[in-house]
Amino acid sequence: MFRLQTENINIGYGEHLIVKDLTVEIPDKKITTIIGSNGCGKSTLLKAITRIIAHESGTVILDGEDISKQDTKKLAKKMAILPQTPESTNGLTVGELVSYGRFPYQSGFGRLKKRDYEMIEWALEVTGTIEYRFRPVDALSGGQRQRVWIAMALAQETEIIFLDEPTTYLDMAHQLEVLELLQKLNEEQERTIVMVLHDLNQAARFADYIIALKDGQIVQSGNCESVITHNVLKEVFHIDAEIGEDPRTGKPMCITYNLMKEEKQQ
Amino acid sequence: MIHPTLIKKQRIVLCLLAVLIILTVMISMGIGDAALSYDRILPTLFGAGSFKESFILFSIRLPRIIITVLAGMALALSGAILQGLTRNDLADPGIIGINSGAGVAVAIFFLFYPVQSGTFVYLLPVVAFIGAFLTALLIYIFSYEKKQPLNPTRMIIIGVGFSLALSGIMIVLISSQERAKVSFIAKWLAGNIWGTDWPFILAILPWLLIFIPYALYKANRLNILALNEPVAIGVGVAVKKERLLLLFTAVALAASAVSVTGGIAFVGLMAPHIAKSLVGPRNQLFIPVAILLGGWLLLIADTIGRNLVSPDGIPAGIVVALIGAPYFMYLLLRK
Numbered sequence: 001m002f003r004l005q006t007e008n009i010n011i012g013y014g015e016h017l018i019v020k021d022l023t024v025e026i027p028d029k030k031i032t033t034i035i036g037s038n039g040c041g042k043s044t045l046l047k048a049i050t051r052i053i054a055h056e057s058g059t060v061i062l063d064g065e066d067i068s069k070q071d072t073k074k075l076a077k078k079m080a081i082l083p084q085t086p087e088s089t090n091g092l093t094v095g096e097l098v099s100y101g102r103f104p105y106q107s108g109f110g111r112l113k114k115r116d117y118e119m120i121e122w123a124l125e126v127t128g129t130i131e132y133r134f135r136p137v138d139a140l141s142g143g144q145r146q147r148v149w150i151a152m153a154l155a156q157e158t159e160i161i162f163l164d165e166p167t168t169y170l171d172m173a174h175q176l177e178v179l180e181l182l183q184k185l186n187e188e189q190e191r192t193i194v195m196v197l198h199d200l201n202q203a204a205r206f207a208d209y210i211i212a213l214k215d216g217q218i219v220q221s222g223n224c225e226s227v228i229t230h231n232v233l234k235e236v237f238h239i240d241a242e243i244g245e246d247p248r249t250g251k252p253m254c255i256t257y258n259l260m261k262e263e264k265q266q
Numbered sequence: 267m268i269h270p271t272l273i274k275k276q277r278i279v280l281c282l283l284a285v286l287i288i289l290t291v292m293i294s295m296g297i298g299d300a301a302l303s304y305d306r307i308l309p310t311l312f313g314a315g316s317f318k319e320s321f322i323l324f325s326i327r328l329p330r331i332i333i334t335v336l337a338g339m340a341l342a343l344s345g346a347i348l349q350g351l352t353r354n355d356l357a358d359p360g361i362i363g364i365n366s367g368a369g370v371a372v373a374i375f376f377l378f379y380p381v382q383s384g385t386f387v388y389l390l391p392v393v394a395f396i397g398a399f400l401t402a403l404l405i406y407i408f409s410y411e412k413k414q415p416l417n418p419t420r421m422i423i424i425g426v427g428f429s430l431a432l433s434g435i436m437i438v439l440i441s442s443q444e445r446a447k448v449s450f451i452a453k454w455l456a457g458n459i460w461g462t463d464w465p466f467i468l469a470i471l472p473w474l475l476i477f478i479p480y481a482l483y484k485a486n487r488l489n490i491l492a493l494n495e496p497v498a499i500g501v502g503v504a505v506k507k508e509r510l511l512l513l514f515t516a517v518a519l520a521a522s523a524v525s526v527t528g529g530i531a532f533v534g535l536m537a538p539h540i541a542k543s544l545v546g547p548r549n550q551l552f553i554p555v556a557i558l559l560g561g562w563l564l565l566i567a568d569t570i571g572r573n574l575v576s577p578d579g580i581p582a583g584i585v586v587a588l589i590g591a592p593y594f595m596y597l598l599l600r601k
Contacts, residue, residue: 052496076502083496090492090547096268100490104502110486110550134269156501 003028004049004079004160004192009058011041011048011216017056018044019216026160026209031186031193033203035227036213037237042196043164045213049194050081050162076104080156082163085149089137094148097137098123101155123155126181142169150178154185161185163195167202175199179206204228204251212236228252234260268548276545276555283558287335290562294569295327299577302327330462333526334568334582335561336470337459338533340523342560343474343481345534346541346553347516350488351509352418355542356597358535359520362425363401365455365529366432368521371397373439373451391461391469391525398521401428406513416509454528457583459568461526473522477515478557484512485550492547530583532590533560539597563589 002025011019019041026032026049034042047053049060051067060067067075080101089097101123102116112120124130127147132140137148146169153161163182167175183206185191197203203210203224210227212219213236220232233241233254241257296304302322310319341359348357359365375393379386405428409421436455440448454460461469481488487508490498498505520534537560541552567586572579 047496050500052499072499072504073502076500081496081500083500084494086494086497092489092548093268096548100486100493100497100501103486103490106486109483153500 002026004060004062006045006049007059007061009045009048009060010056011044011053012056017216019048019055021058022217024211024218024221026192026194029186029190029192030208031183031206032195032209032211033207034194034196034211034213035198035200035203035236040213040236041216042213044216046081046162046164046194046196047083050079050083051075052081052083073104076156076158078158079160079162080153080158081161082150082153082166084164085145091136091138093134094129094137094140094151095120095124095133097148098129098151098155101152104156119155119157123151126154127151128177143171143174146170147174147178150181158191160192160194163193165196165198167197167199175202182206200228200233201246201253204253205246205249224251228254233257268551272546272551276551279544279555280558283555283562287558287562287565290565290569291331291335294331294565295323297569297573298322298327300326326462329464329467330459330568330572331565332467333462333470334459334565336467336474337523337527337530338537338561338564339478339557340470340474340519340560341530341533341564342537342541342556343478343553344516344520344523345560346538346549346556347481347488347512347519348534349538350492350549351512351516352422353492354418354422355539356535356594357422358531359516359524360429360529360531360534361422362517363405363428363432364398364517364520364524365531366429366436367401368394368398368524369451369455369529370432370436370439371400372454373436376451377439377443377447387461387463388465391466391522394525395521398524399517401432402513402517402521404428416506416513453581455583456581457528457530457586458581459527459572466526470522470526473519477519480515481553482550484508484515485548485553488512488549492549527564528581528583530564530586532586532594533564536590536593537563539593 005025007023009019009022010017022045034045036042044053048055051072062070062078098120099112099116102112102119105116124133127150129144129148129151132144137145140148146166150166166178170178179202182193186193207224209222210224211221212227212232219235220227228243230241230243233239238260239257240260242255243252244255246253292307295307296302300322302310302319306315306319307323309315310323315323344359345357348359348362349355371393372390375390405421405425408424409417411417440451487503490501490503491505491508495505524530538552538556541556541559545551545555564582564586567589568582571582571585574580
């Protein structure tokens with residue numbers, strides 16, 4: 001069953017189409033990763049699915065209904081997104097920012113209820129940001145800030161979570177921490193995770209389903225064994241990749257790679 | 267999740283401002299062309315004054331004081347909302363063409379409508395209101411892009427353009443007219459509180475009674491909108507709808523103020539700005555502070571203005587500008 005899918009979606013700014021006639025299904029309760037080179041439309045696709053940008057034509061369907069016809073506040077209870085984050089947060093504290101994740105559940109003047117506090121607490125806890133609760137977000141390091149924004153998305157208490165490059169700004173250990181947190185949420189609470197990742201090996205290691213995009217169209221999609229292959233990577237990234245097996249996880253991994261030389265000369 | 271000390275600080279600031287407003291009101295009641303000594307103010311207020319004292323207080327000073335405070339509040343709230351919507355601390359109702367729009371409407375009305383003293387004064391605020399609203403509507407239509415949410419920067423630039431163009435139109439309009447008429451319009455433009463009668467209070471009060479609670483109700487949305495669009499959409503804020511509603515609120519408030527006070531700039535800029543530097547940028551905290559500050563600022567300006575030069579005084583708008591312009595420079599230089 002697919003709760004979420006796009007049907008013949010075209011996305012673009014004006015004349016220029018970035019994603020063309022794309023039909024994609026997001027498997028339920030799985031981790032899906034979108035990979036592709038810069039400008040291939042992966043972030044654009046994520047933004048269109050989460051209604052952050054409008055699409056030219058086609059439909060995004062969630063639970064059998066076009067999302068553009070659904071109430072945006074109700075949608076925010078079903079799907080959360082870690083978007084491109086603003087540079088400044090005007091001196092908001094970590095706790096306040098995370099509390100904005102409870103917006104879809106609030107009515108009236110926005111007083112937080114017991115359930116809201118519990119979820120905020122939990123989100124701060126699992127992202128390891130609870131100690132900064134009263135600190136201004138602007139005063140944190142890039143990595144800490146990233147985790148605070150993830151906490152905000154988690155506080156939304158949604159079954160589907162979208163993340164646009166959640167590991168940027170993070171060092172190796174913190175990258176793994178975030179990905180393992182997402183994996184845990186997926187395994188223990190059966191949440192659907194959809195993210196854009198740059199690191200192929202992380203994609204292979206954590207994703208149940210990978211979508212490889214090129215020029216706004218799917219080159220290959222499926223499990224990591226079918227996507228992280230020499231041919232697909234050649235097509236998508238123009239690289240000559242050496243694929244091996246991760247000795248610890250048994251997943252395919254790109255050990256080393258070169259640019260495709262012969263194509264350059266043509 | 268706001269630090270409790272900040273909330274306490276905001277309460278203290280609010281109380282202080284309330285005291286300052288009451289003090290200024292008392293002072294303002296006692297000074298003016300006609301004498302009303304301070305020890306007679308309270309008895310007169312409670313109905314024990316002579317006919318002359320009651321007339322000065324209830325028909326001249328008190329309506330003017332109340333209208334001034336209310337207009338200042340409306341301008342401050344309008345500015346606070348606009349600054350939040352545009353994510354720009356220099357936004358002000360004047361920037362989106364409210365003052366000049368109302369100005370052109372008033373000029374046209376004044377120059378071409380036969381002045382019959384009965385209905386004229388009561389139609390003037392209505393005309394100013396309509397002018398301000400039409401201008402804001404035009405600015406909105408011109409900044410509208412298909413399928414895109416309203417772009418605040420685009421709106422400001424178009425607003426400034428409209429402001430300048432309308433000012434030009436106004437000069438053309440009044441340059442061909444006789445002096446007596448021009449002098450009223452010139453004073454109107456300078457922000458001379460002229461709607462100083464009880465009916466005008468009734469014209470502006472409902473807007474405040476509706477929109478102050480409404481703005482506080484929307485405070486959380488304003489906070490989220492101040493971050494950025496993707497974040498706001500992601501947590502389920504209907505960005506397009508909210509922007510439109512809040513913009514309407516800001517325009518209605520500013521237009522209702524301008525319609526009884528004439529073109530007053532800077533209050534909408536200064537009051538929210540000072541409020542933010544006092545209690546921080548959270549809308550639910552700084553909006554009440556900004557509202558009180560706005561009322562107080564305009565009352566001080568008008569009290570000074572009307573007593574500085576006899577017999578007509580200096581328009582409050584000019585006194586505010588004398589305070590506001592250096593403040594504006596300071597803001598620009600600091601950045």
